[in-house]
Amino acid sequence: MSARVICAGLGAGTILATSLAANAAGDGFGLHITERNEDDPRMWYYRFQTDQIGWAPAVNVLLPSDYHTSGRTYPVLYLLHGGNQDFIAFDNLGVRDWTAGKPIIVVMPDGGKAGWYSNPVSTNVGPRNWENFHLNQLIPWVDANFRTYAEFAGRAVSGFSMGGFGALKYTAKYYGHFASVSAHSGPASVRRDSGLVVHWANVSSAAVDLAGGTIYGAPAWDEARVTADNPIENLERYRGKRIFLVAGTSPSPDPFDYANETQVLAGQREFRAALDNANIPHTAYEDPGGHMVRPNRMLEDLEGILAHLKKA
Numbered sequence: 001m002s003a004r005v006i007c008a009g010l011g012a013g014t015i016l017a018t019s020l021a022a023n024a025a026g027d028g029f030g031l032h033i034t035e036r037n038e039d040d041p042r043m044w045y046y047r048f049q050t051d052q053i054g055w056a057p058a059v060n061v062l063l064p065s066d067y068h069t070s071g072r073t074y075p076v077l078y079l080l081h082g083g084n085q086d087f088i089a090f091d092n093l094g095v096r097d098w099t100a101g102k103p104i105i106v107v108m109p110d111g112g113k114a115g116w117y118s119n120p121v122s123t124n125v126g127p128r129n130w131e132n133f134h135l136n137q138l139i140p141w142v143d144a145n146f147r148t149y150a151e152f153a154g155r156a157v158s159g160f161s162m163g164g165f166g167a168l169k170y171t172a173k174y175y176g177h178f179a180s181v182s183a184h185s186g187p188a189s190v191r192r193d194s195g196l197v198v199h200w201a202n203v204s205s206a207a208v209d210l211a212g213g214t215i216y217g218a219p220a221w222d223e224a225r226v227t228a229d230n231p232i233e234n235l236e237r238y239r240g241k242r243i244f245l246v247a248g249t250s251p252s253p254d255p256f257d258y259a260n261e262t263q264v265l266a267g268q269r270e271f272r273a274a275l276d277n278a279n280i281p282h283t284a285y286e287d288p289g290g291h292m293v294r295p296n297r298m299l300e301d302l303e304g305i306l307a308h309l310k311k312a
Contacts, residue, residue: 075149
């Protein structure tokens with residue numbers, strides 16, 4: 001059924017440093033590490049050279065507090081940032097505090113300022129294949145370098161805004177990858193209102209990331225690609241998975257905030273109605289405010305992810 005709410009010493013330091021070095025990650029799966037920082041016990045940073053992206057994308061891997069001493073294997077959350085953000089967005093928002101003491105690895109990759117978690121139809125700046133980078137390179141790299149459950153029951157994906165769309169898209173399109181999906185102010189229906197989300201993906205990517213290239217093609221869309229990426233057109237691929245949705249009901253008069261969250265709310269309502277009609281359980285919230293990350297919903301989402309995934 002649908003749950004819906006409307007409304008110390010030198011010796012110790014030396015041992016730790018040795019332990020961290022012994023667990024350092026390496027190259028593989030088409031990824032060559034060009035920068036790294038594994039000094040922090042929890043937040044490890046990497047930047048890669050890859051033939052799928054024309055610049056060097058980065059990732060933050062947030063480890064559980066006991067990762068270096070427990071020997072346990074952990075579930076993984078892939079946390080996807082929104083438009084005009086990057087891989088550090090959730091660190092700035094407080095993800096270290098949200099996950100303190102929680103037995104889960106959180107992977108936060110670059111997705112482009114307007115990459116839309118897609119392989120674009122056209123680009124004038126070289127490769128920007130974010131979908132290939134995440135699904136074919138980054139996930140197997142993470143599983144090879146960290147103690148993860150490399151299986152459906154051990155993975156969740158969540159995101160904000162553009163990242164919420166990416167989470168919904170990846171979960172349906174790559175059916176056996178993620179047991180839980182969450183969209184925080186993420187669009188769930190891209191063809192509604194004459195395809196407003198598709199048009200925005202094309203316009204924003206052309207302006208910010210692709211120098212006139214587009215995600216879905218213009219003036220004619222690649223219709224098969226739009227259908228494959230559109231959550232509401234792939235309902236059955238969400239069956240048997242945890243679904244968590246959040247949208248705002250009162251965006252500010254700011255045109256960006258108003259346009260974004262008005263479209264998100266309408267699309268999520270359409271998606272939820274379709275899930276209800278298909279008897280696919282989901283949890284959904286409509287909260288006051290506009291297009292933003294709500295820490296209380298992130299914390300609730302994390303608890304739900306931990307309850308749903310395979311335990312560490």
